[in-house]
Amino acid sequence: KLLFTTGRCGAMRIMMADQGQEWKEIVVDFADWMKGDLKATCVFGQLPKLEDGGFALYQSNAILRHLGRNHDAYGKDGKEAALIDMMCDGVEDLRLKYVKMIYQEYDTGKDVYIKDLPNHLDKFEAVMAKNKTGFLVGDKPSFADYSLFEVLLNHLVLCSSCLDTFPSLKSFVEKMSARPKIKTFLDSEAYKQLPINGNG
């Protein structure tokens, strides 16, 4: 698999690492991107792009679901699949708020965002606590878990104490981080050198 990358690739990288899926990464320099040649070939003029065999896929959440299907990370039945979709959509709503704050309102909105954050995290805490398996749905990691894990890692950079009142989420992050392949990936130079967001 080939991944042309941007900031919206965190969860898919972590998922592929954890699932032992090898991939090649092509990091597109912003200056190169602005030249337009690659952009013109992208169906919606955006990255990321995943090439899987001869098949090109765009849209980060479509890529996440595709990987989920391929790696048995989409639940054991239709009911679990639906719940995983629901949780992933909830994570995406939070990611959109985070991205908006980072790119548009960092100086003015950061404190308000952090103050409001518990009102969003409590929902994931409740689901995680209720499920008792250490995952959002079922008894193994799904793409919703990888997506949540990535979003929580980013939030811990923003505010290192943001999970202090959420024991299930805190434990989730610790356990996911300790999974051998994820730990290797997070400790790698490749990961450490990638900025979280495009604006520092």
Add this chain to the structure above:
Amino acid sequence: MSLTLTYFPVRGRAEVIRVMLKDQGAEFDEKVITMEMWKESTLKASCLFGQLPILEDGDLTLYQTNAIRRHLARKLGLYGKDQREAALIDMMDEAIQDLLNKYIKLMFEKDDSGKEGYLKALPTDLKPFEKTLSGDKGSFLVGDKISLADYALVILLIHHQVLSPPCLHAFPSLQSYLKRLCARPNLHAYFHSDDFKNRPIIPGKRT
């Protein structure tokens, strides 16, 4: 399936669910929640993310519009014939959601000042769908059968024509796609029904 859809008395984010179910001839009940009921009841607190719609399917209670849509699409065979088609359907659907979110943002703006800029940018957003549907690539966004993504696109195009009737003039494939989908017997009947016509797109904005 015993389905119950709970939502406000508007098209909003739930309309695409209604359109899909109507087209497929799937029976469902509807619980309508007015804004007053929403504010006064404990329903909001009981919703996982404090939002509507809700879908009840037997003992499964689902929130998040797109999770509901995917669940129904899987049940009704509207998710492509294989994993590759499913991935492409997801890709198309995500792009449609991007445009839908821009549209919703515009609809909720307090005045019309953003409309001109929006309509100027719209062709750029429509072009990839026009390209996908042009040539002899088939009648639907992915494969040779209607999917989850087609329902989202058809209602979005209908609403854009309300916003700006000439918006599809430069897009012959989208025009013919819309015409073809709206001619499907169940959709034709539904779009001409009082049920659909009298339901506002969003609160306070008539169609």
